[in-house]
Amino acid sequence: MPTVRENIAYASQHFMLVYRGTLLRVARAVALLVLVAALLEVFVFNFNYFASAGYQTINLENRLDMESEDGTYALTSIDHVLEFSHLNTEIHNIKVDFAPDQPAQNVTLKIQFTDAAHLTYFDSTEYTVGVPPVDVSTMGERTQYINLQTAGLVENLRIEVVGDEVSYPILLDGIYLNAHRPFEFSLLRFGTAVGILLLGYAFRPGSAIYRIRIVENPRKSKVGIIFAVTVEVALLTSFLLFGSNLVGVATSSYNYGSWDGTSLVNTFEVGGDNAQQYAELARAMAEGRLYLEEEPPAWLQEMNDPYDKGARDELQKETGEKYLFDVAYYEGRYYVYFGVVPVLLFYLPFYLLTGANFPTAIGVLVMAIAFVLGATALLDRFARYHFRSVSLGVYLLLQIPTVACSGILYLAKFPTFYSLPIMCGLAFSVWGLYCWMRSRLSGHRCAWLFAGSLCMALVAGCRPQLLVLSLLAFPLFWRTYITERRLLTAAGAREFACLAAPYVLVAVGIMGYNYARFGSLTDFGANYNLTVNDMTKRGMNVGRLAPAFFAYFLQPPCMTGVFPFLQPAPFDTTYMGQTIKEVTFGGIFACLPILWVLAFSRRILGMRARQRFTRTIMGVIITLIVSGVVVALLDAELAGILQRYYADFSFMFLAAAVLLCFVVNEQVPPEGSTRQLMLTVFIVLVGVSVLYSTLLCLVPETGWYADVYPWAYQNILDTFLFWK
Template sequence: MPTLWEKIRRIVGDYARANKAALKHVARCVAVIVLLATALEVFVFNINYFTSAGYNTIDLTSKLDLQQTHDGEKTQYRLTEVDHVIEFSNLNTEVRNIRLDFDFAQPAQALQVKIQFTDQAHHTYFDSTEYTVGVPETTVSTFVDQSEYINLNTTGLVDNLRIEIVGDNVQYPILLDGITVNAHHPFDFNVTRYLIALGILALVCVFRPKSSIYRCFIVEQPRRSKAIIIGTVVIEVYLMATFLFFGSNLVGVATQSYNFGAWDGTSIVNTFEVGGDNAQQYAELAKAMAKGQLYLDEEPPQWLQDMDDPYDKGARDEAQKVTGEPYLFDVAYHDGRYYVYFGVVPVLLFYLPFYLLTGANFPTAIGVLIACIAFVLGCSALLDRFARYHFKRVSLGLYLLLQIPLVFCCGVLYLLKFPTFYSLPIMLGLAFSVWGLYFWMRGRASGSPCKWYLAGSLCMALVAGCRPQLLALSLLAFPLFWRLFITKRHLLTPRGAREFACLVAPYLVVAAGLMWYNYARFGSPTNFGANYNLTVNDMTKRGFSFGRLAPAFFTYFLQPPSITGVFPFIQAAPFETTYMGQTIKEVTFGGILACLPILWILPFSKRILKMRIAQRSTRTIAGVIIVLISAGVLVALLDAQMAGILQRYYADFSFMFLAAAVLLAFIVNENLDQGSTKRNVLMKVLIALVSISLVYSLLVCFVPETGWYSDVYPWAYQSVIETAQFWT
């Protein structure tokens, strides 16, 4: 009797023999990709190593006129607050680069360095003028060796050279081991950059227009397509988790090798608070609920309780200055108590059980990651459901080409960049929404739909306890169920009545619970407490203003991205408005219609929907697309009216537009013959649009922002810049 290992060998051997040609092709592709990635890393990304190989290195350390310290036989030079300028005269030599060799053992920091020189084109030091730009300041990290090599573009021989440490947040003294010009740049095989190059080349190979992945149809080859889809989802989840944990200052978990400064020294993993007092609202609410109360334990200061209008931020700030007593910001204040106005479902799902079990605060970032994983899984399953049961000619290549931007371009990456309690309700609301829609779709095709309807409606109803704006996705029930329950009068049958009850009952139960929760706190079943928020404006008097709609529509949808020539190339978009009132605005990076070219299919919606309607007697898909687009516009404008214009709010509505664009692309694909010129053009255009959309979404993730990794650990973030800007 053959052993298990022998059976496996036989199965693998049979598969290899049956697919010999295909496996040879894959092996050749892998070999080419590896060779290209290796060549890029060695010869392109290490260009400075080759260009500096012939430099005549000059050590200027002996000419340094700085304080000296001696550590055994090693001499170090001290840059201090008084003496932080290095100047050399009469060099009379070519200077191609400078190496500032900072002591690696000193406290790490990112230093802003200003370099000036005189050469054959400049007999005096020069700076920026009205018509020219001088030598820009550059960042050197004492922690990142590659940043210590600074390339200069001089003309002829350099005579004088001046190096100054500038900036206000410098920790002196700074220890310098030496300084050289025309240094030989070391060879640096960057594994991260190499793997990124491998991944990009692999994507180019897989999604090239003539790839066999476009000849593998989901309906015809279900097992193979499902296996590849699952593998893709695993990779996506891994990349998202890696990015979240990269921003370690916001994660809130520590081990011996991760966030070790907050490690307790004994546990395998321990949690700790991140983000300041304002970020602990959910954790504090869990503690309060454990004691049977719905308000936070912290007592508001007496001056806040005595104020006629505690929601006026200017008046609060003045009172705080006078008394010296702080107050909690961005919480709901009502009747002398602090409350949390954010959705309560994350507390019941994560924080309260975790606190009851461990006595510790649940790490918010882990909740965001769990919700993100659930969203990716649900989104992929939902899209597979549409592709497999509502379209006949969706290839695996088209599915993946559209699934990737649906997942990565909908604002989720920005929520992972800032995995705070602000992001958790949005992320969880999205996860519940896609799973709710998936269960509804399963129920529509099931012989026993009640359990699917119950599960779907429960998920959709729980969105109200996370992010009420996302309840707009519940409007999809109309195109999904109208024909069955209304047109066919299924609702009037006993079975139809039971099924309809399963659709409605979860909404009623969840609504009853939330209404009780609201009434117990604020005396109103419909008041979630957002209008009692102690924030930058008086929410009790915010009201509705048509003047806010135009700037919000432009910012959320139409504003082009602001681009520079320095990594990460995207920067905050400017904001101007003629609205003569207070606008709540944080940094944003452009409107989705301008920055996500995959959405450029939306203006053709009417024409594409006519194609679908001409093909099918039912209007389900057309109705779904119309509701998605309408709901997306509605949610975006409601966000602007209720709260303002913020980058994380893009996640409230971007998914709706992306989902509509995906379904429209499916319709167009359905109407084109396999191998036709029009279809080939469509695939090439889609590849280009998706690529640009992905690049934009990924670059936004690395824009330096207050509170993120780049702000807290700028000396470490410099390694990311050096990895990308290999030519500097």
């Protein structure tokens, strides 16, 4: 009998015999792409190194008169302007050499000069734009080199520190003109270039992955899907952990300022008092309470209308006693109105085991990974059992935007307790739908139906808006249980009971939870929220729908010519009432071109109807589109227009678009120019959609990494702004 080692050796030899040629071709292509990325890094991304090699550096140290005792030069709140006259020289760049021994911060510099084209300092006017202010990091050498575009000889030079949020003194080691740029091989930039080139190579129209049918080649396709999902999960995890100020986990090398010095890993509170609601609720539950421990101030309990923010703020100023914001206040107690399932899933068990608060960001990460896995499995199920011609390439080309453009990246950007219930709702939804799909062809139908309905029902305890996805049960099960009358059989009745029972069980639990808190089975407590507006009087108003529809769906992105290009979208409305609005970055139909396929839904569904007798896919697509519109407008009416709410409905439209693309793929011949055209269109639509979603992750926002560590963020920006 052969040994394990012999079996492995035989399998390896057989594998190499079959796939040796393919592996060699792929290896050569990958090696070539890595070489191209290396050449780009050396000769393109480092072109400033070569351009500055012949400069004659001028040290302006002898012109600085702010020397301190340790040999550095100090800029203060009073004296923060450097001016150099009678230079009479060409200036290609300036190096502002900050002393290393000082607090890390971003410093904004305003630079002015006179040259052959300007006898006086010039600035922005009605018709021109002057030299823009430039951000420089005191802890980033690459940011300290500033290229100037001058005309002829420069006579005078002025450098001023501007901005209000500056920590003085700012220590300088010197100022240099025409400095030699150092050569820097950035692994981050090189790795990004390699990744983009590999993606372009893998998904080019002529790629072999478009010839691997996932039905006919299940083993190869599963390997490819697993590899792609592994990469996605790794990138998602890295991005979430990158925003370390919101993570709440510390080790000796990560968030080490909050490390306890002994534990391998310890948790700590982030985000302030308002961010600890779930943790406080877990502590209350452990003590047998459903309300928070903190006692509301007496003035709040004595108010006639405690939900009037203006009145609350006035009384808070008068008394000096603070109140908790964004919690439910009812009959003299604070409650958490967010869904209770995340508390039962993460916070309460963690508190009972450790006595510490569960780090919210880790919960967001866990459920984000669950969503990626569930969405991937769900699309795979549709592709394998409803579409026979889907290739690995087409599947991955459509799976990537389903994950990247669904809004979960923005939830990972801000992994707070606001994001967790949405992320939980999305994860439970995709796994519930997957279990329902598995039940259709499974020998253990009752178990899959029960598991699917349990997941879908738990959404009510996370993000109730997402319950509309439960309506997909109608197109998925109508033919089996109604048209074919299986519901009238004993087996069908048992299956329907398994389908309905979890909803009943979860509903009983949630209604009991609501009644125990607010004396009502259906009151989740959102109306009692101490937020920016009086939710008890918000009501429903049709005047809020048009601005919301435009903002959520049609608003074009606002862009500039500076990386990361995206800017907050402007917002105007004729609605003569209060509109709840946070920063958003454009409507999904304007920013995600992959959704443009929805405009052809009627024609594509007609193609499907002529091909198939059943109408399951048609019903699923129509339900997804209608549900997406309903959820978006409900969000606007009940809560407002916020960027994180895009995650409530983006997946619905993306899933519908993917299914429509699967239908189109079925109609196109497997070879020829038509298929090449289809693949090219898919690649362009997906590429632009994913690019938008990626740039959205890098836009600086209040509370994110860019706001907390602006100097570090500036280093990252200047890594990619290699031409500066």
